[in-house]
Amino acid sequence: MKRTWMILFMVCITVSSLFAAPRVYKLKMATTWGPTLSPLIDAAQNMAQLAEELSQGQLKIQIDTANKHKAPLGILDMVKGGQYDLGHTASYYWKGKDINTLPFTSMPFGLTAPEQYAWFYHGGGLELMQKVYARHNVLSFPGGSTGVQMGGWFRKEINSLDDLQGLKMRIPGFAGEIMARLGVQVTNIAPGELYMALETNAIDALEWVGPSMDIKMGFHKIAPFYYTGWHEPASEMQFLINQRVYKKLPEHLQKVLIAAIRLAAYDMYIQNYDMNAEAWQEMKKEYPNIKVETFSKPIMDAMKKANQDLVREMTSKNPLLKEVLDSQKAYIKKVREWSMMSDYLYLKDNLQ
Amino acid sequence: MKRTWMILFMVCITVSSLFAAPRVYKLKMATTWGPTLSPLIDAAQNMAQLAEELSQGQLKIQIDTANKHKAPLGILDMVKGGQYDLGHTASYYWKGKDINTLPFTSMPFGLTAPEQYAWFYHGGGLELMQKVYARHNVLSFPGGSTGVQMGGWFRKEINSLDDLQGLKMRIPGFAGEIMARLGVQVTNIAPGELYMALETNAIDALEWVGPSMDIKMGFHKIAPFYYTGWHEPASEMQFLINQRVYKKLPEHLQKVLIAAIRLAAYDMYIQNYDMNAEAWQEMKKEYPNIKVETFSKPIMDAMKKANQDLVREMTSKNPLLKEVLDSQKAYIKKVREWSMMSDYLYLKDNLQ
Known part of the structure; x- marks a missing residue:
């Protein structure tokens, strides 16, 4: 006995030991951002904290920022290769590797933030994103929206298409390709050198993000024309997970x-909405002569045409990209009327 | 031995039994809504499911809809009294009991959905809501936004303030008080009788929610003028918890x-955005002569003045209500400029 x-x-x-000590899963996440780049890094940290709290400590996600891994634009490769389990980044950084990843961040003249979340979660967008990323053995999820990104800071007012001819502007990616078709001399310059380049007239204009992130860069001190957005109406970050x-x-x-x-994605959208509002008030107070302008109709029309041409060229030999862009286009057609009836007409009558 | x-x-x-079988907490939640009232009931169900999944079954929330408890407008009392642990409802239903609860749903000419979430989570709104609900020993949280609610269905076009004189309209609550000051004969009619009342001219107009919920009611078949919203720019539901x-x-x-x-709150906002877009397309297809109209400037100005007068009267003897409304007003002053620079100007240039 x-x-x-x-x-x-x-x-x-x-x-009982099996029950008493649930296994802890230690995961590593690489971010495209450095440790202070709010609100982007906040979304990564918020996600890691939520995952740990909600799992009662079973999920422990260690974040390596770009300062540590030194490969801000290598996130997809590192998650795909298993060097990192997770990533926080933006989909359009991989357009050179896989053009199909482009539309999941934002497209010129595309969906606004609530429209885009509705497309992701109710309009087939998330399924299309998984289809594209499955080729890389990676899962991809919306990771926080910046909302509308501004069209950029210009030292001189832009009144006509002529004013764009030969204008030196830092505007990377797809939007840069559109600007180039309008005669802009598009350049890329490292973020740390942008202010100096603008101040010394090495460039005439640049595009960054929006008030919340532009304010630290100080462009408003030397380029008083702040153009409203057209090229990234709701840039969505992405969380990547190794499959x-x-x-x-x-x-x-x-x-x-x-x-x-x-x-964490929704939270970032709302956090950045507040940060933009706050930063814009600060900028305006310090530099009351900043002028918010929209591009004229001829310029917008030329941008739209260049955008359509570029999209047509890109999709002609790429049925998957066409599928994604057609899905977004069909969703805009459905949702935009509601946006106009609701938020747009409400705001129109309630200018403060 | x-x-x-x-x-x-x-x-x-x-x-080991303490570890092996974590205690299950069975909670009961009462909703103002019946079991099929999408998207409101979906938010309650989504929350309960998330709570159960994320807690690995430790939180089990049973939902009693209004069909069961028969007290759709008794949620605050039932949660306060402990009959239910949780509730899903809208704050402005308690304005008769405690006027301070009014502004947490939506105020005429108030915050839009992203603005309001930013106010709740970054502008002190959530803290003020807890302060108000602490008097009832209840915790209160944002529970899903309908976005902009439409101004209502009218059988005749409203061109001037004269057209509102003696107009019989179903529009309850605070918005009804504003309409009454503009000469409207405000009535309340049970939801099930509304269609008949409109069809038989017992009323000339009514306010409901927006396309996603209006479509089932069928008002568009008999009242072709659909006015855009002014009175509930982002009605936020609430989850209540017994303290x-x-x-x-x-x-x-x-x-x-x-x-x-x-x-679940954010999810409902996005779900309803999609539902509104879809329902509007359906309505318009079936009844292409529906006219979306905005009230004229004289009418809007009169509404704004009546709103200001009512707010002044309500707050003059109520410092807590004044604190909440002043906080919203200050936040609008900060955030609205950003909304105009970003979403508004973007949408303006991108009519589809």
Whole structure:
């Protein structure tokens, strides 16, 4: 009998240890951003904290910012290769590698933030994003919207298409290609050198993000014309997850991770809305002569045409990209009328 | 020795049972809505499901809809009294009981959905809501936004203030008080009788919600003038929690509950954005002669003046209500310029 009780005790200890100490999953996440780049880094930190709290410590996500891994534009490769389990970044950084990833950040003249979230979660957008990223063995989820990005800071007023001819502007990516078709001399310059380049007239204009992130750069001190947005109406960041890592997680922790991601994304959109409002008030107070302008109709029409041409060229030989862009286009057609009837007409009558 | 092993076994069984079977908390939630009232009931169900999934079954929230408890407008009392642990409802239903609860749903000419979430989470709104609800021993959280609610369905076009004189309109609550000051004969009619009342000219107009919820009511078939919104630019639902129940939950489950609530609220905003877009397309297709109109400037100005007068009267003897409304007003002053620079000007140039 002594032996029986002893065995029972041993069995009990073994079995209970399985329950008493749930396995902790330590994951590593690489971000495109440095440790102080609000609100982008906040979204990554918020997600990691939510995942840990909601899983009662079973998910521990260590964040390596760009300062650590030194490869801000290598996130997709590092998550794909398993060097990192997760990433926080923006989809359009991979357009050189895989053009199909482009439309999941934002497209010129595309969806606004609520429209785009509605497309992701109710209009087939998320499924299309998974289809594109499955080719890289990576899962991809919306990771926070900046809302409308501004059209950029210009030292001189832009009244006509002529004013754009030969204008030296830092505007990377797809928007830069459009500007180039309008005669702009598009350049790329490292962020740390942008202010000096603008001040010394090495460039005449530049595009950055919006008030919340522009304010620290100080462009408003030397380029008083702030043009409204057209090229990134709702830039959505992305959380990437290595597919094998995801599959190995217990179902419960998969659900926690997905919920933490969805919540952190929405949270960033709202946080940045507040930060933009606050930063704009500060800028304006300090530099009351900043002029908010919209590009004239001829310029906008030329941008729209260049955008359509570029999209047509890109999609002609790429059915998957066409599928994604057609889906966005169809969704805009459905949703935009509602945006105009609701938010647009409400705001129109309630200028403060 | 036999006794020792036996005791050790008993201790092991007892201790391990604490870990092996985490306590399940069964909570009951009452909703103002019936079981099919999308998207409102969906937000309640989504929250309950998230809470259960994220807590690995430790939180089980049973939902009683209005069909069961028969007290759609008794949610605050039932949660306060402990009959229910949680509620899903709208704050402005309690304005008769406690006027301070009014502004947390939406105010005429107030904040839009992203502006209001930014106010709740970054502008002190949530703290003010807790301050108001603490008097009822209840915690209150944002529970899903309908976005802009439409101004209502009218059988005849409204061109001037004269057209409003004696007009019989179903428009309850604070907006109804404003309309009454403009000469409208304000009535309240049970939802089930509204269509008939409109069809038989017992009323000339009515306010409901927006396309997603109006479509089932069929008003568009008999009242072709659909006026844009002014009175509820972003009606936010609320999740209520009995304070004692909340305090008894382990900290981990409190965090799960709060996260599930925040996520379900955002999710509803996006779901309803999609539903509105879809429903509007359907309505318009079936009844292409529906006319979307905005009230003329003289009417809007009169509404704004009546709103200001009413707010002044309500706040003159109520410092807490004044504190809440002043906070919203200050936040609009800060945030609205950004809304105009970003979403408004973007949409203006991108009519589809």
